[in-house]
Amino acid sequence: MSRLARAALLAACGLAVLLLTVLPRPADAPLGRVANVDGDGPQPRFDTPLDAAALRRAGRLVPDDETYLVAAPGADPLLQGNLKAAAQLYLAPSLPVQSLERAQWVLAYLEVEPDIPGRRLGSRLWLFDAEAAR
Amino acid sequence: MTGLVLAVAAVNAVLLAAGYGVLSPTLRGRPPVEWASYAGVALLAGAGLVGVALFVAAVLGATTGPVTFAVAAAAVSAAGLAVNASPRARTWLAAPDRGDRPRDAAGWESAVAIAACFGVVAVCAFAVVGGFRSSPWLDDAWGIWLPKGLALVDHGLDERLFAPNGDYVFFEVPDYPLWWSALTGLEVRLAGGLDVRAMNAQLALLTVGFVAAAARLLWGFVRPWLLWTGLLLVVASPELLRHSQSGMADLPLGIYLALFVLSAAAWLASGRPFYLLLVFAFGATALAVKTEGVPQLLLFVAIVSAVAGRTRAHRLPALGGAVACALATFAPWLVWRVANGIDARVPLSDALDPGYLGDRTSRVGSAIEALAGHVADPTQWLVVVPLALALSLAVAARTRELAWLAPALVVAAGFAFWTWAYWADRDEIDFVLATSSYRVVDALVLTAGLAVPVLAERLLRRP
Numbered sequence: 001m002s003r004l005a006r007a008a009l010l011a012a013c014g015l016a017v018l019l020l021t022v023l024p025r026p027a028d029a030p031l032g033r034v035a036n037v038d039g040d041g042p043q044p045r046f047d048t049p050l051d052a053a054a055l056r057r058a059g060r061l062v063p064d065d066e067t068y069l070v071a072a073p074g075a076d077p078l079l080q081g082n083l084k085a086a087a088q089l090y091l092a093p094s095l096p097v098q099s100l101e102r103a104q105w106v107l108a109y110l111e112v113e114p115d116i117p118g119r120r121l122g123s124r125l126w127l128f129d130a131e132a133a134r
Numbered sequence: 135m136t137g138l139v140l141a142v143a144a145v146n147a148v149l150l151a152a153g154y155g156v157l158s159p160t161l162r163g164r165p166p167v168e169w170a171s172y173a174g175v176a177l178l179a180g181a182g183l184v185g186v187a188l189f190v191a192a193v194l195g196a197t198t199g200p201v202t203f204a205v206a207a208a209a210v211s212a213a214g215l216a217v218n219a220s221p222r223a224r225t226w227l228a229a230p231d232r233g234d235r236p237r238d239a240a241g242w243e244s245a246v247a248i249a250a251c252f253g254v255v256a257v258c259a260f261a262v263v264g265g266f267r268s269s270p271w272l273d274d275a276w277g278i279w280l281p282k283g284l285a286l287v288d289h290g291l292d293e294r295l296f297a298p299n300g301d302y303v304f305f306e307v308p309d310y311p312l313w314w315s316a317l318t319g320l321e322v323r324l325a326g327g328l329d330v331r332a333m334n335a336q337l338a339l340l341t342v343g344f345v346a347a348a349a350r351l352l353w354g355f356v357r358p359w360l361l362w363t364g365l366l367l368v369v370a371s372p373e374l375l376r377h378s379q380s381g382m383a384d385l386p387l388g389i390y391l392a393l394f395v396l397s398a399a400a401w402l403a404s405g406r407p408f409y410l411l412l413v414f415a416f417g418a419t420a421l422a423v424k425t426e427g428v429p430q431l432l433l434f435v436a437i438v439s440a441v442a443g444r445t446r447a448h449r450l451p452a453l454g455g456a457v458a459c460a461l462a463t464f465a466p467w468l469v470w471r472v473a474n475g476i477d478a479r480v481p482l483s484d485a486l487d488p489g490y491l492g493d494r495t496s497r498v499g500s501a502i503e504a505l506a507g508h509v510a511d512p513t514q515w516l517v518v519v520p521l522a523l524a525l526s527l528a529v530a531a532r533t534r535e536l537a538w539l540a541p542a543l544v545v546a547a548g549f550a551f552w553t554w555a556y557w558a559d560r561d562e563i564d565f566v567l568a569t570s571s572y573r574v575v576d577a578l579v580l581t582a583g584l585a586v587p588v589l590a591e592r593l594l595r596r597p
Contacts, residue, residue: 005241005245006244009245009249010248010252013249013253017252039267040268040269040331042138042269042329044276044330045271047273081277082273085273085276085278085281088303089276089284092281092285092288093285093289095294096303097301098300099301102301
């Protein structure tokens with residue numbers, strides 16, 4: 001292949017790649033899937049709606065060397081699992097415990113207003129001192 | 135985003151440097167361009183062995199923060215540089231020279247090679263951009279792997295979190311190794327602010343490294359237009375890009391197992407000790423990624439040895455030695471598991487018990503259907519696996535050499551392994567197939583993908 005032909009082929013390929021990135025196409029087309037790179041935020045893609053900003057606040061409030069309990073009374077298993085994992089991410093290095101007796105804090109997902117004093121972190125997320133919760 | 139890019143770039147720069155330290159005895163005296171061409175191999179070797187060192191350090195009681203990471207990287211590099219100091223070792227481990235590829239490529243072959251190469255580079259670029267801009271879609275990534283990684287950075291391998299107990303909330307699947315957790319936990323911590331996109335960014339870089347490593351290792355042995363079209367077939371598979379944005383550990387496992395098989399086959403075919411070094415590096419890493427890395431690695435190396443070793447029996451002891459060295463790096467984790475009472479999810483005694491298996495034979499058909507559907511669906515992995523199987527049979531029939539059946543047998547064995555795994559698994563079959571079967575096939579597909587250009591090259595050569 002001559003140098004001119006090779007240069008022309010390189011230019012054509014480069015133009016094709018460039019066009020792939022700038023031309024609009026259906027998002028679900030095969031080439032669209034290759035080139036379509038919508039941006040996500042830094043937070044996890046939870047399976048249920050969880051307030052990442054509220055979780056970050058919890059992480060800042062719970063001291064690194066203290067323990068916490070995650071509670072989501074009446075919530076479905078998917079939300080409970082997501083909340084547990086989210087707490088392990090955002091409250092690290094604080095340690096999650098299985099019982100209220102061992103906890104110094106309680107991170108709770110509540111559908112209704114609690115009748116004990118606590119700090120509202122965001123949508124349905126509350127942080128309580130474990131002493132108050134006992 | 136800035137913190138994310140800087141953290142991931144910095145970590146991978148260190149991994150790349152460590153990888154080049156490992157490769158230094160193999161590349162000494164080579165021109166800079168050749169050193170650069172091994173970047174993919176270096177990145178994967180560095181990421182693999184530094185990650186293994188981090189994992190072992192955690193088992194020995196260290197946290198996996200930046201200091202331990204730096205020490206691990208330095209240790210891995212130092213090991214390579216120490217070997218580099220020996221002229222005899224350098225000669226023994228020297229990377230292969232260019233193979234005897236055809237000198238005169240037709241114009242159309244050059245055109246196809248250039249276009250395919252461009253396609254590969256374009257998809258890799260999209261993968262990297264997508265990796266840095268996407269959050270993992272698989273909940274296991276942020277629900278299990280990353281929390282473990284953050285705990286390793288903060289607390290090390292703390293029994294309160296990593297072993298079953300009644301007081302603290304311990305992590306699920308405690309039997310899983312921690313290479314992926316250690317690497318991603320470190321990067322997320324360094325990026326600051328809990329940016330989980332670091333997982334996909336690292337996954338994308340490993341994927342690109344895989345493509346580059348495959349191209350480098352096959353260069354000179356496969357004519358360029360076959361090599362680049364073969365790699366394009368793999369990278370253009372929709373599932374590869376989708377998996378690279380999942381945060382999953384299955385894709386790194388598939389990458390390292392595929393390269394392990396390639397390296398093992400290359401050692402048996404060529405007798406170059408350079409490939410034994412890669413067998414060790416890639417094999418040790420595969421073992422440290424997921425629990426199923428162990429049985430798959432042993433199965434694949436057994437098959438490759440059985441079919442290719444018929445005429446290369448004198449090379450089998452060395453291959454066994456490299457695999458044994460890789461297994462030795464996994465031993466500390468096994469000891470820790472035994473000491474902390476962590477069993478496999480399905481005891482081997484059950485998985486081999488005819489009575490236990492006989493009560494659940496209805497699972498077999500579902501497993502076969504699901505796995506076959508994933509590997510043969512052209513909207514997922516294009517025609518990678520069917521093409522590899524067809525080429526393997528065609529080359530074996532044409533050459534009447536059993537060794538060329540190795541790719542087909544590896545794929546078949548992997549398929550059989552996963553069928554058996556689902557047969558023995560305790561979870562509800564439809565649930566477990568829906569949530570995992572699409573990704574456990576990564577090792578089979580990537581191994582098949584590396585075999586396609588090699589098989590095509592052999593088929594096109596004059597007998």
